[in-house]
Amino acid sequence: MENRQNSTPAEKVVEIRDLHKSFGAYHVLRGVDLDLYRGENLVVLGKSGTGKSVLIKIIVGLLTADRGSVKVLGSEVDQISYKELLALRLKVGFSFQNSALYDSMTVRQNLEFPLVRNRRKLTRGEVAMQVERVLDAVGLLQTLDQMPSELSGGQRKRIGIARTLILQPEIMLYDEPTAGLDPITCLEINGLINEVQERFHTSSIVITHDLTCAKAVGDRVAMLLDGTFQRQGTFEEVFNTNDERVKTFYDYNFIQ
Numbered sequence: 001m002e003n004r005q006n007s008t009p010a011e012k013v014v015e016i017r018d019l020h021k022s023f024g025a026y027h028v029l030r031g032v033d034l035d036l037y038r039g040e041n042l043v044v045l046g047k048s049g050t051g052k053s054v055l056i057k058i059i060v061g062l063l064t065a066d067r068g069s070v071k072v073l074g075s076e077v078d079q080i081s082y083k084e085l086l087a088l089r090l091k092v093g094f095s096f097q098n099s100a101l102y103d104s105m106t107v108r109q110n111l112e113f114p115l116v117r118n119r120r121k122l123t124r125g126e127v128a129m130q131v132e133r134v135l136d137a138v139g140l141l142q143t144l145d146q147m148p149s150e151l152s153g154g155q156r157k158r159i160g161i162a163r164t165l166i167l168q169p170e171i172m173l174y175d176e177p178t179a180g181l182d183p184i185t186c187l188e189i190n191g192l193i194n195e196v197q198e199r200f201h202t203s204s205i206v207i208t209h210d211l212t213c214a215k216a217v218g219d220r221v222a223m224l225l226d227g228t229f230q231r232q233g234t235f236e237e238v239f240n241t242n243d244e245r246v247k248t249f250y251d252y253n254f255i256q
């Protein structure tokens with residue numbers, strides 16, 4: 001990928017080479033090669049159980065690979081100290097599939113929590129400002145003092161994304177951001193992912209089954225098939241094929 005302004009090669013913020021991971025006899029990842037370039041949204045597609053979440057967990061060092069290399073923002077994740085890994089994780093926002101908010105806390109308290117824990121030098125005023133900034137970015141400033149139980153599923157997703165953004169990560173990892181949402185709310189979340197990219201200059205990996213989402217947010221798409229990324233490119237490049245596995249995936253997952 002080229003940087004359009006000066007045609008120098010774009011910087012890789014994640015670089016994965018020949019990655020393998022098995023659970024018992026099940027060889028889930030079988031030589032994965034993948035790059036994430038600075039500023040892009042990369043969509044990772046694949047059938048259920050193909051290892052998409054495992055891949056993301058290896059990227060943030062929650063799981064270790066059996067073989068291969070995973071470089072995130074220049075650091076080999078399995079070769080750095082635990083302290084360095086914790087520091088690296090602060091630069092990688094991980095929005096979990098069921099990113100649960102704390103039900104007994106208000107939206108404000110949910111958002112303050114990661115800041116107070118990880119940015120101890122911030123004053124109360126600075127914390128309040130950051131909370132309002134991310135909440136405004138996801139269009140939910142009016143929910144500041146509400147409880148999660150008073151919000152819709154789509155609003156909770158947005159707050160989950162705001163909570164990930166509050167530490168100003170360079171990389172965002174979205175695991176099934178539109179799962180369980182109605183089509184209109186899915187469109188809103190897709191819009192939000194694109195807004196986050198523009199406004200916060202994040203580089204993102206978006207894991208999804210939702211091909212409408214893939215098409216709307218993906219600068220590039222990579223499809224996990226039998227443990228490797230056999231197809232990568234634009235949405236059209238990935239799906240313009242006679243490969244039956246890809247065609248079946250398209251037929252079952254494309255909504256619009």
Ligand SMILES: Nc1ncnc2c1ncn2[C@@H]1O[C@H](COP(=O)(O)OP(=O)(O)OP(=O)(O)O)[C@@H](O)[C@H]1O
Nearest residue numbers: 023026028046047048049050051052053054055209
């Ligand atoms: N900690 C673990 N221990 C044992 N097996 C695991 C573990 N984590 C994942 N697996 C297995 O690895 C495979 C891939 O799991 P993963 O969660 O990455 O799938 P996925 O592609 O994200 O699926 P989905 O789209 O359904 O979320 C599954 O068969 C799962 O059971």
